[in-house]
Amino acid sequence: MPSSEDQKAERDDRFRANKLCQIEIAEASLRDLKKELEDFDSAVSASGPDETADHTDAFPLVPDAEAKTDSQSSEWPLSSTEYQRYGRQMIMPEIGLRGQLQLKKAKVLIVGVGGLGCPAAAYLAGAGVGTLGLMDGDTVEVSNLHRQVAHATGRVGMSKVDSAYEYLYALNPEVNYIRHSFHLSPEHAISVFEQYDIVLDCTDHPTSRYLISDTSVLTSKPLVSASALKTEGQLIVLNDPPKPPGDLFGGPCYRCIFPKPPPAESVLSCGEGGILGPVVGVMGVLQALEAIKVLTRRSEAQGRMTDAEPATAQPVKASLLIFSAFSSPQFRTIKMRSRRADCAACSAKRVVTADSLSSGSLDYIAFCGRTTPVDVLDAQSRLSAKDFAQLPRDDQRVLVDVRDEVQYSICALPGSINVPWTGNADSWLSKAQDKGVMEDDQKEKYIVCRFGNDSQLAAKAMQQQHKDFPGITKDIRNGFQAWRKDVDPSWPDY
Template sequence: MAAPEDCSVLQAALVEREREIAKLKSQINNLKGRGSCDQLLDQGVPVFDEREVATLPRKTTLSRDQIGRYSRQLVLPELGVQGQLRLANTAVLVVGCGGLGSPLAQYVAAAGIGRLGLVDHDAVEVNNLHRQVLHSERRLGWSKARSAAHTVQQLNSDVDCIPYHLELCASNAVELIKQYNIVADCSDNVPTRYLVSDACVLAQVPLVSASALRMEGQLTVYCCKGGPCYRCINPEPPSPDTVTNCADGGVFGVVPGVMGSLQALEVLKIAAGMNSSYSERLLLFDGLSGRFRTVRIRGRQKHCIACGDSSLIPPLPDYESWCGTTANDKCRHLMLLNKEERIEVQEYKELLEKGNPHLLLDVRPAVEFEICSISSAIHLPLEHLQTGNHQAVEDLRELVLQEISKLPSNNASLPVFVICKQGNDSQKAVLLLREFLAAEAVTLMDIQGGLMAWAARVDLMFPQY
């Protein structure tokens, strides 16, 4: 039997190998060629590239099988045979096959939409599965577009389903969107929202947009029958350090499920010829209280640079540069401090092993600190610093003075290191601590990459979340 320390080494090696395998799978799926066509066909997933797709054949009658399949909605006076035929003759493009796109794609396909395009350049990860119900454990490492298409085709093989494993950008968005009648924005970042809206304006295609974060969701419709576009409501992008996504702020899995289902309803209503419920209106959902409310938003703005009377678009801009953030839903990496004010996790590990006197402040929220932490860390939530919590600041100052009194006489100042999950909030905390501890002999340093870098490079058994 192996010694306990041997088991620990083997477990760590196993974890590292699993991460390497997952990374290789992701790299394979992200290759431009997207792997061997034969391999994809063997998995039951059709292969498509970004070329223009054939025109959707127009249907004028329903078959006996289709009448049986859609019978429960065919008897609705609001839909009927003509509404069902409209669905069959409609092409819908879903941008993002994640938490919102999962229920949307399934319900739209189940209802009998004619063509369903699925756009996503990401790969399936295990932390997706609590909310992205299109995917499964067996498809970890698959491209999300392929995985989504696989699920949809098992649900309704009549739907012409086209997966696009690509990153939507200024050079391909308009031409792709022109091939569809309705677009559903299920993305999770600001640059993509501007890109999709601008492209829908140019392609003259209605856009059903939703978002979900923590326990809340929003839904509205843009570019529909003279309604506003995204720029009409948000002419300038928000500051990057004020934007939170699911990776940073978290999300309760069922919330994007609720919003994606409502998004699917709105897509189907527009496709079937019913009136849109949310053009110039915004639906707000509070999952914690279980309440919905609708507010009016301003209509189309004649001076809007996208859809106004004197449009300045095209050409489409560089959305990432303009918004100051990347077009994905991964954790953001802010650069608020100079390189000299930050330390790598490996350097901090060496300092820890040497037993050098210092303080380690963990500024994550209490719920995250409870998940995992470095044993020597002192919990001081960033929120306490941002709100100027007097007691928290005084307690910290007293602790700092105690530690400074223990330093050898030749030590000029006390090193104070700040850590968070990804290295963003810790930088904000350093800037605030400069003010609160300005009179004390301390050297403030941010630990770059935070606890996720610690888990990846120092302690392979440390939990990642």
């Protein structure tokens, strides 16, 4: 248990991070106000009052385009540079001048500057969103670069937020970028979200999804949420419109759609399950598109339920967009439910409140469960990679590799037997039997996987099968990750 001094230090750190974040946002807003004032003063001093002007014309004269500069742009709502930059989308009736002005006023927060966040941020910046908040606590790694298009080889090791800022500023310096170089936590989530108009969830784990959704409900922000894994992706717009808790005509939240998290053992990260770069790119671009639709629709006073009569109004139902790269058709839409009358976050019976969130009393990790086994085996049933490498190779030892066939084909130790872990002990033992692993109960059996998680489960299943000889089945601790670190540095790092 942490000491009271450690707990106090942790609270102080959270408080300091929260205040620094608020200062950063306030300073960015102050810079915007100063720039607007400078532009106004410049325009006034450049033009000056013209007391001799003839104001009898029925229509004002069009300003001289060649003589006009950006500093004299008070006669037009946008600068000449902005007209050039955004003209191709402004001439569309779906956007128009009003929509472009609403985008310029908008403040959008992107949580997660990875595979989803990079393309989403790029297209929102390109579209002329006025303020773009970037939140991520990770650094750029080489393994990110095949899909996280805002980062580059030369910025490996840099904060993802700073790396994305360099890319986005080069793309569009007209946007005001606010950098939040930390992971979202319940203690400061509300103070950050309150500064924005809409939130994009570009993270990759249920714990963050529930936290982001809960905070969006508490701060009345629409939420565009997406996910991608392997060759498939999903997209949904939540809390739109953001009605007060208990109002069934508000958009459903994440808890309405998924009141219970998926089983922890079924949750895979991109590092474990893999991801095809264009798949996550498609979903990130669609997030940007949905955010633009929400922002420009609101600018035209066309929010859902705005003009509907209570007698005829129907609760808003969310639509889940499913993308599958290798299916035909690639896109499907499923109509989901409306708000739940018993939702823990957005109903009249809610238990998620601002106090419970900011105090840290909501344990999202406990709610979603752990995703990897921790010490499934006792210490005597585990062997380090270095110790295994020193064992003699003979007929008395069997090495079982439980990675899937694709990973096994990338790299494998000579003489190993591939029996992919299925998640079910009985079916895995049956496959191991078919491949001859179980022929001799007294042979030493060593189980290995990529990170040392599935191998523990497989070793445990085999030990229970051979209760008379439990000591002859061992797991290789931390798997091939440890093998590369401690035994063979040339082992592929994929």
